[in-house]
Amino acid sequence: MVVLSKPTIEQYSYIRNCLNPTLYSGIPLIDLSKPDSDHLIVKACEDFGFFKVINHGISMESIANLESQAVRFFSLPLSQKEKAGPSAPLAYGNKSIGPNGDIGWVEYLLFTANLDSCSQTFLSVFGENPEKFRSVFNDYISAVRKMACKILELLADGLKLQPRNLFSRLLMDEQSDSVFRLNHYPPCPELQASKGANMIGFGEHTDPQIISLLRSNNTSGLQISLRDGNWISVPPDQNSFFINVGDSLQVMTNGRFQSVRHRVLTNSLKSRVSMIYFGGPPLSEKIAPLPSLVEGEKSLYKEFTWFDYKKSAYNLRLADNRLENFKRIAAP
Ligand code: OGA
């Protein structure tokens, strides 16, 4: 008689991945050109708060143009980069992330995703050719915002919410507080010296906005935390996008979607360049669980404005659970 032993977790997840073509290395894979993607996206947001998108419709030319501008910017002398200034609408940062002592092996450029407000700053930072940067940036931002809206509309369809633009209108609003970030993780020589110990590029956190769309070059480093608290590495793919559920979407879906904790570890040899669009609501927008998603259940969060949430998040560390202060305390 043959006795079959129970599969190990690794064998089980391998078998599951083989059987289920929507999973790639354990990470849900969404083909945006397929008509049935709304249910798959909902499932991915429930199970992971994270998924990978192919056939996203953003031209490789637009992506490559922005990446080469980013590489050009990060190769400027520090004194030139620092001219971008320390705060909105354009901010350059080096190693220090946020105002509360978080440190990472990273430098970054943060923009409000509305260029008209920062033309003067662009002139000073992008030296000879700010117009070129502006047009490359505008092309990319409008394409990526369109993709974000398409995903949010599919999510509304999948959740049977009306109108289908109830999330996407927040990103399309003229006052939308969306931001865009270029991150550069230089190769980390200390890592070589320490023989492979992990060094933090960007410490663990969740993104506070509604949704984030990340594209990186082919250097690994990004990791996400699963619901059971285990971390998995996300294989890089420069031709795809990676989508994160943000805290605000977690609140609006009353916790049905979970904002994903993620982090970046450094690489000893290659530099990683990532560009992330964070789709956020207007500052005055009230964020609360949607009544149709609360029906029959308890509302888990208090209502707050996006302005309140940003202010509160600004006083916390990257790894803190920023939603803690906005949870409803269950009645005794
Ligand atoms: C972020 C982030 C990941 C990366 O900027 O919020 O999670 O790969 N970045 O740069």
Ligand code: NI
């Ligand atoms: Ni993030």
